[in-house]
Amino acid sequence: MRKRNLVTGGLAAVLSLLSLCVYADTPLRITQLQRCGNVLDSQQPTYCVQVSGLQSGPAQLRFNGAPVPTDRIEYRQDHLRVRLDAAASRSGPLLVEQGNQLSNPVWLSLGSSHVLAADEGAVAKNREGLTTYLDLVSVIIEERYDGAKEARRLAERYEAEVVGAIPPLNLYQLRLPVKNLEQRDAAVLRIGNELSVDAVVIEESGAEQTLEGDAAEQPVDPPKDPREEWKSNRFLDAVHFYQQRLANGSDPVPTHPVRIGVIERAVDFDAPDFNDYLGDCRADAKRTCVYARDAEAADGHGTTVAGVLAASWDNGGSNGFLRGLDLVGPGFDVIVDRGSDAGITANIAASVNLVEDGARILNWSWGIHRIGTRDIHGDPVDSLLRSGIAMAGYEELLEEFFLWLRREHPDVVVVNSAGNGAAFSSQDDYRLPSSFVTDQLFVIGGHQRSTKDVELEDPDYATRRHTSNTDMRVDITAAACTAGSAPIVDQDGPVRCGTSYATPLVTGVLAAMLSINPELQPDQLRMLLRRSALTIGRESDFEPMEADDLTAPILPSERSNDLNDPDIGHSARLDMYRALELAMESLDASR
Structure with a gap:
């Protein structure tokens, strides 16, 4: 038996900690x-x-x-x-x-933000047929009130109990004394009408449900060799540049540690891609470290997302970008965590804790669509759906998060997947969180290698992954398909496709840029990404609803104000190598 026999014995007197009996071949x-x-x-x-x-x-x-x-x-x-x-x-x-x-x-994390997940007996089906929490809701208290004090008052008035909180956002989770959805909705309506309450957040996700990720896409028409996909983003060129330029004996460049928060559930540490992260990783100050709960299998969403950043090299699975920088890197921390399984609210609670723990970048490979969302062809989107009332609460929650981030942590970047509904990312009524407009949110679309025999720099070298969400709110695209982790050495991992896996490519290069110049701010990082970008797709007419606008079109200001630059009007494709070059040049500009 490979895994998952939980502890069943008694506590040892010494502890050194405990004395228990389980199967001897189960790894710790x-x-x-x-x-x-x-x-x-x-x-x-x-x-x-x-x-x-x-x-x-x-x-x-x-x-x-x-x-x-x-x-x-x-x-x-x-x-x-x-x-x-x-x-x-x-x-x-x-x-x-x-x-x-x-x-x-x-x-x-010793952070104060934590919300509870519902168990199987505390969820129900609503009128839209979606699973929703029955007795657990969250209230966002108006900022002029003492949130904790007001939450206790509300709990007493409605015979509820305060069971969770995200104090920096003035959010408190209540357990209501209700037995059905009619009672819950009546209580939510009454609480929402309180003068001190900004919004009530209703959680629509199953008990212990898997993370709301953007991996719902099945890899239809996957590439034959997913590792080849990263050529379109100059992955290996970037690794080589970082290793060679920073280790230049005559002009070495000092690097700075960067902490990355990845909002996922777990990573499989039995997979060869992650097996050497066991134990005290930080004993080596220069290497990349991964902190995560252990997953049951190597093909999970969290393992694949983390693998793009940190998988060890040449084991047959993925090759992590940051892991490739270990020879000269500053020691990247990749923290995989989402606190609890309480849906979107838990994602935000974990994000707040990680930012307070020093994360400079958050990787959000997740997102949701509202019921009624239409794709670029006019057909209904059928993945990761939420009701209108739930979307309204989530929108208020995310707005509070980004206001807090701008106020308290203006240097933090959130990198978010655009989504896999072939829909428009900028419609805030229908897609969250990628529709938010803030310097601190980067939205990433997905592309795949085209069948055309053209040079790497050609806009037709890659084409939009057919499921990737699109439009001018997308900042840049990256390779959507990757090799997942394999359970044994030298075995090819499963092909995984989606904007979930394009997102950590951008997260990784942003982390490397910050390790070179930690003074770079979110607006500067976006500018450097867009200035360095390769192109993709035909020239745009700059209309936001045009389906061929895969990202915001490249502007003259992003090409040295040259109105005749051939890149102008095209969408942006990640160039990891050139982005690192520009980060290096920014050091000279700041001196």
Whole structure:
């Protein structure tokens, strides 16, 4: 048995941590880490940890490299409860050590943002046929109010309980005393009419549902060799440039660590692409590190997205861009986390925590469409749908997030997939979050190698992936198809296609640019991406509803104000090599 036998024994006296009996061939893995107990306790937070593969005998839990005191750990039937002193700690990696085995490191955030997921008995089908949370809703309190105090008042008035929160956004999650959707909707209507309430967020996702990712697309007409797709973005040229230019003995360029938050559930650490990330990765200050819960299989959405960034090279699966920079890189941190499985609200809670933990870039390979969304051909979109009332709440939640980001963390970048509905990304009534217009949100479309025998620089070298969302809100396109991770060495991984996998290509090159020049701001990063871009598609007429506008058309100001530049009017295709060159040139401009 390869994985997933949860802990079943009793707590050892020494702990070094616990004494348990499971199958001897099960690898030591942390499969779950969540806030539990009183999730509103910011002084002595408690975390539930599920571990597979523990043997009988001493083991040790390490947080930020130091052993966790035994009096801080409590054994339960199927997990450990770890209580920490927030004032004396900082967010960091948690891992289990036993004998000569080290588990995967997971990122334990001491941030105050956490919301609960519904269990199977607390969801219902609404009139649109979508699964919705029954008794859990979130309220966004007007900013002029003390959110915590007002949430407690509302809870008392409506006989509810405050069970979760995203304090920086003044959002608080309530458990309502309701038994059916009619009662819930009546309570939501009453709460929404309170003067102190800006919006009520209704969660429409299944209990413990997989992440709302943009991987719903089936790889119809996939490329024969998905690794060849990255040629259209000059992937290897960029790796070579970074290695050679930064290691130049006569003129070395200092690099700076960059932390990336990836909003996904888990990564398969048994896959050869990730097996060497086990244990204390940061023992080597120069290498890329991955922190994540362990997944059951190598073909999951999170493993594939993380693989584009950090998969080890030449194992038959993916080749991670940041991993290719390890020889001269500053030590990139790739933190894969979404806190809990509470849908979009959990995505935002995890994003807030990661930003407060120092993430400079967030990778959002997810998005949703409203019921009634039409694609570029006029046909209804049938993936990742939400009702109008849910979309209204999500829009308010995302607006609060980006306002907070601009106010408190103006240097942070969010990189978001455009979506796979062959629809328009800019219609805020029908697509979230890619429709938001802010310097800090980069929207990424997907392309695939065309069948035309033309040079790399030709606009016809690549063509829009047929499912990729489009229009002028898309900033740039990148290769949509990639090789997923394989379960064994030297085996080809499955082909995966979608804007979910184009997005981390852009995330990776932005991280590399920031490692060269950390002073670059979001508007400058966008300018450099667009200035460096190759072209794709025919020349646009600059009309936003034109289906051939794959991205915002390249402007004269993005080509040295040369009105005769042949790139003007075409859509933008990622050029990773040229983007790094421009980042290097920006150092001279800032001196």
